[in-house]
Amino acid sequence: MLTENKNKLPQLWVCILLDIVGVASYFIPAWGEWIDTIWAPLSAFLFYLLFGGKTGTIGAAITFAEEALPFTDAIPMFTIGYFARKAEIKQ
Numbered sequence: 344m345l346t347e348n349k350n351k352l353p354q355l356w357v358c359i360l361l362d363i364v365g366v367a368s369y370f371i372p373a374w375g376e377w378i379d380t381i382w383a384p385l386s387a388f389l390f391y392l393l394f395g396g397k398t399g400t401i402g403a404a405i406t407f408a409e410e411a412l413p414f415t416d417a418i419p420m421f422t423i424g425y426f427a428r429k430a431e432i433k434q
Contacts, residue, residue: 383410
């Protein structure tokens with residue numbers, strides 16, 4: 344499981360792709376915020392699976408809130424999480 348290794352760094356392209364999926368709901372008029380009700384818990388779960396540990400737990404909570412709140416989808420949380428984990432590993 345990905346959460347067992349604290350030094351595990353997911354692929355950057357996966358993080359960018361997941362951020363694009365989160366923003367894609369804006370391109371579906373009148374359905375975007377409804378789609379986010381499904382994407383918010385799913386993205387939080389995926390964030391925790393990818394990053395695990397403290398970074399995954401905190402990031403999953405922030406990701407859930409960011410996706411659940413209206414008009415906040417533009418924050419690339421998975422990409423931010425990637426660079427935060429990368430800096431954490433280098434220390």
